[in-house]
Amino acid sequence: MRGVILMRAAPLALALWATAIATPARAAGELTIDVSLSDREVIVGDVVSLQVRTVSRINGNISVAVPRVPGLKELSRSSSEGTSVSWDSTSGQKVTREQTLGLELQANKAGTLTIPAFVAKVAGRSAQSRPLTLKVIASAALAANAPQAEAGQVAPPDPGEDKLFARYRLNKGTAYLGEQVLLDLEIFASPNRNFSLEEMPDAPELDGFWKKVVFKPTKLTRTVEVVGGRRYHVYRLWRMALFGLSAGERTLPPARLTFSTNRGMFGSGRRIRVRTKPVKLSILPLPTEGRPAGFASTNVGQYKLRATVDARTVPAGKAVLLKVALSGVGNIENARLPEIKDIDGFRVFPPTVKTEDKTGLSGIQGTKSAEILLMPTRGGRLQVPALSLPIYDPGRKSYERLSTPSIAIVVNGEPVAAPAIQAAPTKPEAKEVKLQPLHVRADVSAWSPPPFVTRAFFVALALPPLLFVLLLLGEWGWARAQRQTSAHVRRAVARDAKSRLQHAKQEADAGHLDKAYAAFVDALLTLGSERTQVALQGMTTEQVCETLAAHGASPATVQQVQEQLQTADYARFASGAVAGLQASTVLATWGDILSEVEALEPTERTS
């Protein structure tokens, strides 16, 4: 007996022992937390993604405490949860909860930052992650190590960015002060790499430059280029023209781009952040040797100067329009035109200056022009003197002096007709004008535009006639609906005759041929009366036939009508007289007769 008990207890004890051994191991695996960072080394301003994944097999809600880290600014937070149920033979049904927390953190302090352990809690139990470190490099340190830009070249990809990276490309690594430099931001992607740019990066803040975006495609187009021995599709995001404002080494700060890759039908794919490498650009001072007097440092470029007048011969008192135009490649918007203050024999009006620049892949080029109204103050042959403008041509690496020839203008007659011109000073003194006082009591928020520019006015204008027309239409429609037209009556009588014939058929089917005849006669006389406009109901058979014949009924039909009316008379007085007739034959004849009568041309009723 004891042996039997021992034998039965042994598996139970074994199971208890196995459970006791397995419990701590299971407890350790019931709640886990794992933290990962997208990057371990970034520069100040970069954004890193931190992912916290918590897995729990304990019944209860997961709560994760997010520690604050000085130097890391939380930009956004996302959270997702999932539950899965599994079953095994030892513990039965198991519920696993998984929570994923995503944090976007921006590094805003240089140094090695420690992200402390994250603690997850479920139903009184807790688990914690390992602390992580993040190295944040100062932008200045990065700038100090930035490589010198090489004309048209880009740096090969770093390890880890072999499939997708971004670079700046400069058309020259060294430029003179005020010289145009073209800067491109380009994406390099492996040919089999699918990606989408989440947001078009803005042009970077560049101190020490005057800048303008000269090309920004609405749709990205690609070229193929080999970089670091690998083939890439290259996409230009924008091209910017830079003009150095002061000499020295300038570092272009990195541009940051965010991509989504492997975007599927149901998800947004993986997010990848890349940044360009900073590059250095040397801005050389303009040479002092040979610098002409009156040179303005904004006049650097390849320019031409032109001066034209709208008329070479003018009558006295007529103005001449002098147009001075500087055109070419360079910072045309800030270029200076030659100053024209006084011209002998002319009164010079202040110029109207305008700039027309064309931007494109070749940078900025255009024309800056000044229109100056010259009013002759005396007659004879006058001269608009030669104009000159010193510039620096970075292509030739030398100063140039642009000049225009002098222009002779013949003024016919003496401007006696316009004494005011001679009397008027070059800059007229502002004569005191007595003005009406300010209007200080106006309620500026109460003014409304004139009614004829508002929609409400046109609605108010259009509504009454529209309503009137609608009412007229409604009235007309109502009257029409109420009116009994002859066609209306005709259709009603025809319908009534058909209904009576149907009734006659029912009576014939029921064996009451005498009643069927009575119904047919009713139908015939009603329809006939309407068609002929003669009351047939009180007439003899012969009169009926004559009337129908007179209104166009065929002789055969008249004959049939006569026979059927006579038979109907027999049926009325002796129902047995029609007992032997074939109902179907009779009904077919009636149908033919009624069709024939219905087809008679209606006659206008006469009084």
Place this chain on the structure above:
Amino acid sequence: MKLSCLTLTAALALCSGAAIAQALTPQQAQQEFSAANDLGLEGDFKGAAALYSSLLQRGVRHPDLHYNLGNAYAAQAKDVEAVIEYERALRMDPGHEDAAINLARVRKRLKVGTAVPPAESEPTVALADVLGPMLAPFPTAIVAWGAALAQALFFLAWWWARRSRSQGSARAAGRAAIVLAGVALVLGLMTAGQAFVAHEPVAVAGSAFSLRQGPDERFDSSGSVSPGARLRVMDSDGRWRKVLQQDGLSGWTTVDKLSPL
């Protein structure tokens, strides 16, 4: 001290104008208008002009706002700008007497200063020039809404005349309809005239320039326009506009030289 504070307020308002463009409540608009008036009354016309301009940029519309801005410009001897603002005030309110007076005075001063020779062309009289002064005394809103009301009453009377069973009331309604039709016609024509004058394309010359005989720089000059001149836009070809001055001088100029009203 107060003056400088107000000037600072004006500058701040100008700087932040774009940012708060949509957030200006009627109370704020009125407050800023009052602040600008204070500046103007204390002699700080530059600050006043800045505040008035800031209000206009942020969508506040009132003839007096343009009028006061015109005064601020005129006080700074910015006559062309003043002319443009007075013209705009008159465009919004043709019956603005003070704007008309100040415009005439500033124009007079401008002519003395610029002394552009008179054109050889014959003076022209446009329909808008005749209609404008004629219709100016009648308030636009009253005339327009009066026309709409008279028209509505006319149709009501007509309907009444049609539906009335009594011959007497039908006759009375018919007479009323005829009178109302006349009133609606007169007021409607006045409204149409006011709308025609208000929508007439007119601009002011921003500076002195020479007009061309055709829409290109290579055409010969047809005459010179003095700054602040009122020009009627007759035709357009790309960025070129054919303009007509009241003295009959006409020609082509580019759109950038014109300040539309």
